[in-house]
Amino acid sequence: MWCLRVLAVKLTGRKTLINISKPASLLRPSNFQANCFCSRSVDDICFRPRHMSSEAKRLRSEKMTGKKIGTHNGSFHCDEVLACFFLRQLPEYKDAEIVRTRDPVQLAECDVVVDVGGEFDPKKHRYDHHQRTFSETFHSLCPEKTWVTKLSSAGLVYLHFGHQLLSQLTQLKEGDRQLEVLYDKLYENFVEEVDAIDNGISQYDGEARYAISSTLSARVGHLNPRWNSKSQDTEEGFKKAIKMVGEEFLDRLDFYQSSWLPARVVVEEAIEQRHQVLDYLMFTSLR
Structure with missing residues (x-):
């Protein structure tokens, strides 16, 4: 006989330890291998970060x-x-x-x-x-x-x-x-x-009017x-x-x-199209 400590959480949000005693044969999966378990605690398994820190x-x-x-x-x-x-x-x-x-x-x-x-x-x-x-x-x-x-x-x-x-x-x-x-x-x-x-x-020649320190x-x-x-x-x-x-x-x-x-592109396009606008204005003014 051995005990499995199961961590349960009540509806109140508080953690409670529950001891469940069962025969080892019932707790062991059919495909269980003796070397697949380690001696880590429930806290280690459940709450230890699964990923390494970025550092x-x-x-x-x-x-x-x-x-x-x-x-x-x-x-x-x-x-x-x-x-x-x-x-x-x-x-x-x-x-x-x-x-x-x-x-x-x-x-x-x-x-x-x-x-x-x-x-x-x-x-x-x-x-x-x-x-x-x-x-x-x-x-x-x-x-x-x-x-x-x-x-x-x-x-x-x-x-x-x-x-x-x-x-x-x-x-x-x-x-x-x-x-x-x-x-x-x-x-x-x-x-x-x-x-x-x-x-x-220096950014300028001569004496500065004020200091910039930020x-x-x-x-x-x-x-x-x-x-x-x-x-x-x-x-x-x-x-x-x-x-x-x-x-x-x-x-x-x-x-x-x-x-x-993007703003620069808009201005460039406007400059490139300025002659078209001028031609249109001149055409409409002659009508």
Whole structure:
């Protein structure tokens, strides 16, 4: 004889344990195998989450893929946070581990390195902008583009991976005219600001009338530990920063794709048809 503890729920919503005693032969299914039961409790079976958390899945995937994104440890800034977010949206780096270190040995093991290492070499996927010899802009690397703001790691990653990134996020094909319009719009109205602030480039000449302290870069900076905080660990803040910049970028992309771009198409069509309207008005006025 053995007891099976069955969890029942009354109509009142309160849980009650009921003991049912039956011969083991009656409780055992006809196709029962001795090794198919485990010693878990009813609570374990009924209420333990059946799926791993997203963080656990990500960590397991990181181990499986083995891809690594390298950036520096310590205080973080908006440019490398945004660069890491961009890379994580690509299929090849979706589950990549972000290694935050300044150790050259560890960085050498990374598949892509941003904002650290003193090297800019797209063929090796090295995207640092701190070396004295670095002065690249969008225009210098892509002469057809007009922006001359010095690039940070965010701009470098966007320049080299931006079309693939936007294609992945919008389902537009690379080479699509609309995707190119979004590519330009998002650099000019989102990424370039991050480049300029990180490189210390002022938005204007002369003295400012007032200070702006609520930019995306400023809010990322505020996620770093304060100087007098008991813990100076930056890992948790870095994760929050990636989530924040990611949400803002995706929100901006959604606005430009679903609202701004359709409005732009309407205006373009109206401009193209303006001669037809003028011809019609001239014709009706002569009647």
